[in-house]
Amino acid sequence: MPLVPLSAVRYLAPWLRPLRALAARRWLREAEIDGLLALLNPTWRLNRVFARVQGRRWVADDMLALTLQPNGNWRGARPGQHVRLYLEVAGVRLSRSYSLTALHADGSLEIAIKRQPGGRLSNRLLDWVAVGQVLEIGQPFGELCWVEQAPGxxxxxxxxxxxxxxxxxxxxxxxxxxxxxxxxxxxxxxxxxxxxxxxxxxxxxxxxxxxxxxxxxxxxxxxxxxxxxxxxxxxxxxxxxxxxxxxxxxxxxxxxxxxxxxxxxxxxxxxxxxFSPPAFNQAEPVRPVRLRFARAQREVQGDSRRSLLEQAEAEGLRPAHGCRQGICASCTCLLLSGAVRDLRSGALFSEPNQPIRLCVSAPQGDVAVDV
Ligand code: FES
Incomplete structure (x- = not known):
């Protein structure tokens, strides 16, 4: 039984603002504060979102719905959005995005997890997660939006x-x-x-x-x-x-x-x-290109087939990212020079200093990005 109930954790979240400010200035260590908060309630953290599993039920032969009650750091979501879920499996931190299938009036949310052949995180969750367990999730993302005025x-x-x-x-x-x-x-x-x-x-x-x-x-x-x-x-x-x-x-x-x-x-x-990363158009020839990752001060040989995110990672760089499907915007960075093609729509972008999403942008010639 946690010392502080989850309802109180949710209510008290805004009162931790002074501690957040001190941690942001590095006058306090966030990990140490998180350790103390977690002793009071396993979902409690200074900034990160942890959620208690409130319910689990099979909604198809291969799909499990989980009801999660997040802590007070959750900013709320719109229907049609997704969240990233994080779990350590055999010492490796894995993450995957799941869609919100319901948002409840009490602040809880529902996600559904489908069994995937070879899906390390999804299959682990299906077989292991139980009511009462605590999972880390991210803030919501996604741009689907209902058309209120649609005739149908x-x-x-x-x-x-x-x-x-x-x-x-x-x-x-x-x-x-x-x-x-x-x-x-x-x-x-x-x-x-x-x-x-x-x-x-x-x-x-x-x-x-x-x-x-x-x-x-x-x-x-x-x-x-x-x-x-x-x-x-x-x-x-x-x-x-x-x-x-x-x-x-x-x-x-x-x-x-x-x-x-x-x-x-x-x-x-x-x-x-x-739900799958955009595929390269096989009809187009693959061309060698020069890639400059400006902040990392690296210039490498790349190709016009793979996304800039894949190519940066292949060079040992670790750009911020989330969904890898062009949805969450967490890999957005500035295109400094050159042209990229959006792998989803085929649209070309070549305006210097315009934001692009690394995970769905393939270089169409020599390119410099603010990574
Ligand atoms: S990682 Fe989500 S948009 Fe690129």
Whole structure:
């Protein structure tokens, strides 16, 4: 039983401001203060966010939902955002981003973790984490944003791409969004349909919501669609042409949705997020380039295929980063000279001193960056 309850830890967070100021000036050591605070409650820290696991439940054969109550350093989140979770496994500090599937009125949040082949952190969490344990998380990030004025919304998810869209959907319905919403979730097997009971309950509660599943492995049953993403599926859903669209899933799935979207003039907006790092366009030849990392005073031979983050790390540099997918902005730095291509959109950037995201920027010639 902690000496100070978590509710008090959350309440007292603003009162630690003087200690934070002293630690920032290096008059006190943050690690020592954290050690003392952790004795009073295992979630308590000066600046870092730790959260107590309040609940865990399986929401699909291969997906576990965790309810976390963070300490008072948590700044709050918007539906559709993600958090980074940190865990030490066999002496190695691992981290991975998970989407917020729900934000509760008591300040707790829900994330969902999918079992991944070879996924060291996710699989460890699935097998090990229990109610009462304490995990470190980061502050929220992510730019998906519900379109309040949309005449309708179409949510397209593949696999664990459901998770941020579920967070968005729950938030919008709770705020009274009344226009038609259709959620289409692509999975291989029936057992991978996640949050089925929750989605069916939402559907029963909100007449404007329709949920459908598409199966690419198991045979589709009544009411389900068959196969991977295809424009015919959308024709079958009917009346989705004028809607704003959100798509989330692996890069290949998101590219297919983008291809369909750009294939005809449409109203509304398309917002996408992918869980895999952007892939290099194999059709383009790889060229050698010179890379200058100005702050590190290093100039090296690089190539036009890999992201600047990968190439900096290959040279032993450790630029700040988070998601590695162009979402969290924590790898943003200044492009000092040269041109880079955004690996997600293909857009070229060459304006000196403009901010770029290292994890999704590949050099298109000799480049200098403020790293
Ligand atoms: S690491 Fe998150 S945007 Fe680059």
């Amino acid at each position: 919304v179409l949510l397209l998810a593949a696999g664990s791409g459901l998770t941020p869209l579920l967070g968005l959907l729950r938030g919008a319905l709770a705020q009274g969004f009344g226009a038609p919403v259709t959620l289409l979730h692509y999975v291989r097997r029936h057992g991978q349909r996640a949050f089925v009971h929750e989605l069916q309950a939402l559907q029963a509660q909100h007449a404007n919501l329709r949920v459908r599943w598409a199966l690419s492995g198991d045979p589709a049953q009544a009411g389900e669609l068959s196969g991977r993403f295809a424009a015919e599926h959308l024709h079958e859903l009917g009346d989705v042409e004028r809607r704003s669209v959100f798509a989330c899933g692996p890069a290949g799935f998101v590219e297919q949705v983008q291809g369909w979207w750009h294939g005809a003039p449409r109203d509304g907006q398309l917002q996408v997020e992918t």
